[in-house]
Amino acid sequence: MRIGIIGCGGIAAMMAKTVGPMNEVTCYAAASRDLEKAKTFAETYGFEKAYGSYEELVADPAVDFVYIATPHSHHFEHAKLCIEHGKAVLCEKAFTLNAAQAEELFALAEEKGVLITEAIWTRYMPSRRIINELLEQGVIGEVRTLTANLCYRICQNERIIRPELAGGALLDLGVYTLNFALMHFGNDYSQMDSIVVMTETGVDGQDCITMKWDDGRFAVLNASIYGESDRHGVFYGSKGYMIVDNINNPLAIDIYDADHTLVRHIDMPEQITGYEYQVLELMDCMRKGAMECPSMPHAETMRVMRMMDSLRKDWQFVYPQER
Ligand SMILES: NC(=O)c1ccc[n+]([C@@H]2O[C@H](COP(=O)([O-])OP(=O)(O)OC[C@H]3O[C@@H](n4cnc5c(N)ncnc54)[C@H](OP(=O)(O)O)[C@@H]3O)[C@@H](O)[C@H]2O)c1
Known part of the structure; x- marks a missing residue:
């Protein structure tokens, strides 16, 4: 299938490197607001077409699906553009700026019979199942x-x-x-609290989120734009603990016993970059005529968007587009 990429920035380059070696995908079109930039991108990554506007790319009948790699503020507008032109959409995370935008996009996609899914890559990776199986095995x-x-x-x-x-x-x-906590502890949490530090520019600079489940489990989640972290996801159990390295692209899992001895090291399956799983699932769903991807159903995207809306409400943090 022929991919079209909208926005020739950082993650677009990563996607281009991913689909390059994939036999199932033809590196077809790249679109930038700047034609020269699109041409350079297309030449660098072996794409057939370069467009100087996103509108031209979605109007090209040869494009089978579009990967949206623009800032969060523009996902709604660009996804809408794709859907209106009947193009299947793989839209980067965060899916939209808020839940209302996500809801509107899903309704439009349903009306037009177009597949759309959120490119939250960790949801589509084999590590998700491997982690859950280890937890279930006790x-x-x-x-x-x-x-x-x-x-x-x-x-x-x-x-x-x-x-x-x-x-x-x-x-x-x-x-x-948030996705890590929901994927591995489930959706039925009963409480979520948080603290935040805002930047001088008026966005959240670092957040600490705590979640509680009725059966007594809880999660402590940290995100920050100020410094580096080990990116670990750690599960604490009665017989030891398990470290996932890392939650942004799980490559290995280490299991320790109660004496802090490493008892098992598990490497995740070899991958191109890890972005291929979401592309493969999207194409599979397109062939089947499905309207959403099982690894990230629309309801799950809506759940996460609503959680983020609720956290921002607690922080009295409103984007200019929401005023
Ligand atoms: N899955 C992951 O691991 C991962 C990693 C990084 C980022 N992301 C996601 O990917 C998206 C893009 O992130 P990025 O790091 O690639 O950003 P970036 O390097 O800043 O690129 C974003 C691109 O969007 C286009 N764009 C359209 N309107 C724009 C505007 N008003 N201002 C700035 N750029 C605009 C630009 O492309 P043109 O100039 O070519 O039009 C720009 O190069 C975000 O949603 C982000 O969360 C995901």
Whole structure:
């Protein structure tokens, strides 16, 4: 199938490197707001077409599906553009700026009969199933606690610190910690609390989120744009603990016993970059005529968007587009 990429920035380059070696995908079109930039991108990654506007790319009948790699602030507009042109969509996380936008997109996609899914890559990876199987097997006994962190020093990055680009730690990094907690502890949490530090530019710079489940389990989640972290997800059990390295791209799992001895090291299956799983699932669903992907159903995207809305409400943090 022929991929079209909208926005020739950082993650678009990573996607281009991913689909390059995939036999199932033809590197077809890249679109930028700047034609020269699109041409350079297309030449660098072996794409057949370069467009100087996103509208031209979605109007090309040869494009089978579109990967949206623009800032969070623009996902709604760009996904809408794709759906209106009947293009299947793989839209980067955070899916939209808020839940209302996500809801509108899903309704439109349903009306037009177009497949759309969120490119939250960790949901589509084999590590998700491997982690859950280990937990179910009781390899570390009864698990009551998980911690997860995702921090990068990206506080100098305009996309991250500008409110008008829907910046902030939550939509960029916290979204992974929330998804990690939901994927491995389930959706039926009963309480969520948080603390936040806002930047001078008016976005959340670092967040600590705590969640509680009625059966006594809880999660402690950290995201920050100010410094680096080990990005570990850790499960604490009655017989030991399990470290997932890392929650943004799980490559290995280490299991320790109660004496802090490493008893098992598990490498995740070899991958191109890890972005291929979401592309493969999207194409599989397109062939089947499905409207959503099983690894990230629309209801799950809505759940995470509503959680982030609720956290921002507690922080009295409103994006300029929401005023
Ligand atoms: N899955 C992951 O691991 C991962 C990692 C990083 C980022 N992401 C997600 O990918 C998306 C893009 O992130 P990125 O790091 O690639 O960002 P980036 O390097 O800043 O690129 C974003 C691109 O969006 C386009 N764009 C359209 N309107 C824009 C505007 N008003 N201001 C700035 N850029 C605009 C630009 O492309 P043109 O100039 O070519 O039009 C720009 O190069 C975000 O949703 C982010 O959360 C995901």
